[in-house]
Amino acid sequence: MPTSGTRRSTAAALAGLTLVITAACGSTGGERTTSAPRADVLAVKIDNVAAARPPTGLEKADIVYVEQVEAGLSRILAAYSSTLPPVVGPVRSARETDLELLRQFDEPTLAYSGAQSALQPSIEAAPLDALPPSKAPDAYFRSGDRAAPHNLYVRPGKVPHASPGVNAAEDIGFRFAAPPPGGTPVNERTVSYPSARFTFTWASDRDQWLVSMDRTPARTASGGRLGAATVVLQDVDVQPSRFRDRGGNTSPFSATVGSGTAVVLRDGKSYDVAWERKTAESATGFTTEDGEPMTFATGQLWIVLVPDDAEPAGDR
Template sequence: MGVERRRGPAGAAVAVALAAAMTAGLAACSGTGGDTAPRPPAATSPTDRGPSPFTGLPATPAPVIAVKIDNVRPARPHTGLGAADLVYVEQVEAGQTRLLAVYSSKLPPAVGPVRSARESDLELLRQFGRPALAYSGEQAALRPLIDAAPLFPLTPSDAPGAFFRGEDRPAPHNLYARPARALDAAPDASTAKDIGFRFGAPPEGGTPVNAHTVRYPSARFTFTWSDAGDRWLVSMDGEPARTTDGGRTTARTVVVQDVDVRPSRFRDRGGSVTPYTDTVGSGTATVLRDGRSHEARWSRPSADAGTTFTTPSGDPLTFATGQVWIVLKAR
């Protein structure tokens, strides 16, 4: 379930209970969905609820927090992923991937495992205004760029009460963030706003598809359509993806966005070059919704602008309401 922001002893009690629940969940990941309850309205009037610009579902206007999530095999299953409004897939060193999950309309008790930020995240997140970014750390040379970016950086050093180590797996794959507590450390984080997505009835045409696979140098994702669930089932590296707190990982809309991926000036500790994923510009995309594949064009004219998706004829390409996955793939 979603949670309100908590402080003091109550928050500590929640953390203890959560750690136990996570350990049990990792031992037996089952369930029928990854959703949590929406955020309570707090001081906002219920009449302010309207369609979320991220999912198209009813939501109370709320701040945005993104969490950088580990995605190597030892980091799975994930926690809190089903509550995200948006999930971005990004290429990192050695051809592996990490996830950037964006939350606003729902806040799970915990998200993770949390890992370090990359330079590409700074450009990607500018379309959200000034969001919070929860992550585990960064290279020393990258920190000045993060400090200069329009976001609120939140690491265990910046907000120690917002992170904890789980006992379910060894470090570094056991760091989790409490998003509600993290937002307490970023009270001025931007509220969810229009980033270019449109929701509505399916576009005309499209090609029926049962499954679609996206390959990276050292990782792959497969999205398989489920008529019964009316959503795409996510598999990672040939195995069904699950969460510790919600069962099978799913998506209502999947966007495979063709982007430029080039070497950056940064390297990891092993000497591998960090890729830079450029999300400003334009190009082609494949949009999966309702068991069909649609050709699309994407456009983001500047870092401060949102990303629009259109049909080949230039009409807005509407997404299905619910969680959206944006898979950033080298063209």
């Protein structure tokens, strides 16, 4: 089996070749392309409480995953491949949900601040390159403009990671193309966790869903608005895990292997879709009510893992 270094060198060498996408036309998000260079994904676990905002470099991610953590709060797992910003953060600790999500990718690198000691064996056994500060001290730094633990950042340029220019979403089968027929016009959609709230508002002048967190417009470190071309609200089973944080709070686990329903927001409309991921090694496929592959708008993709017992928020 080739080493990670060999794989990355090969991916980087192939990045300049013309992509031959053989599976794109039938892709639902659950099929990978076989003739194109693979994405070499850098995943960063990003803090998302009020004291950690605004994030740095989040607007450059290919995919932004939002997940529930202890005490009903939220954290972000951002996947980078097509573009690597100079700085990303603030970086926080990994969770069990991250390990299952990342098995969709080919040996991704995971930048994180640490993890519960009970989870560490699972991280070491996972098919990824775990990269906490202890393994790459030159890649991390503490900022002086905010208090710890919300001030740890990573410099992707100092991470042993290649960026072949392949979009991480396309790599796992997401197809960026014209929207499917139908859809329901919608201006706004809200998702609530016990202690966190996300609202996505359609801005036709920007062709984006502007993000608000906890009723406040979400911004980048430079002051711009965070916005997504496509938002997927994926209903998942969220159950208590066997892990706890330092305060004794039980860590929730969001199951992303299986099947269920989702809502896709794109181009000012919502689409009811089904999702399926047969195994941890499979990517997640999304299909319309007609059984056709769901297509996504070109640009950043947000996937919000919504507890399937959460009360639905109405469209506006």
